[in-house]
Amino acid sequence: MSRASKDTARHDSVESGMISLNHMSGDSLDKLMYSFVMDDVLKGLFINVPPGYVACVYDLGRGVLKKVLTPGLHLKIPFWQKAKLFNTQTLEYNISRQFNTDNEKALGDIPIAAVTKDGHRVGVEGTILLRLDMHQIPSIWQTIGEDFVSKIVRPTIRSRIRMVFSKFDYQEIVAVKRDAVETELKNELERIFYARGIYVENVLLSEIGKIAM
Secondary structure: OOHHHHHHHHHHHHHHHHHHHHHHHHHHHHHHOOOOEOOOOOOOOEEEEOOOEEEEEEEOOOEEOOOOEOOEEEEOOOOOEEEEEEEOOOEEEEEOOOOOOOOOOOOEEOOEEEEOOOOOEEEEEEEEEEEEOHHHHHHHHHHOOOOHHHHHHHHHHHHHHHHHHOOOOHHHHHHHOHHHHHHHHHHHHHHHHHHHOEEEEEEEEEEEEEOOO
8 A cells, every 4th residue: 555545545544533533422412411520431542622611520440530631632641541521511400390300310300299388398490500510410420429429419309399498488488488499499598509619600490380199
């Protein structure tokens, strides 16, 4: 094979690898729309981190590296290091009847049952805006693992909603003190999540309806 043919083949191989990488990243971003963390698809030599995300690297010799990789193209050691993308954008944690419980890593939940101060059992729906602190992502991955939504986020939101709702009468929650309920719930979630590296940007209750005891 001539030198020109070898150069052409090498260029085609590299270009093909980059196209494959870019295609994989595009497919993977769809999975990230409603989740903080994606599966390990950043294999090989290059890590292509898109805007709005960071990558965290696990090294077989040193464990989870403290430095996060910001948007751009980075190198890693194939087979010795693996990387995961983490979404650092503000994401919606939707509490809704439409939530699919089959995916435990997805952000959200089915309506949460709570009991008010005056004894009414209600189903709570709404949206909580959450965002990861990029500097604490290595700690989150190392101490909690990638399933922190099912381990920490979902159980905490359920328990705090039930606790806050137990302080108010039904009519206060649905009418005159709805804003106060949202504020207290946000404060309670911030108190727990902030130390874990999760910011609570807002709490919006959309539907609160009585359900049978």
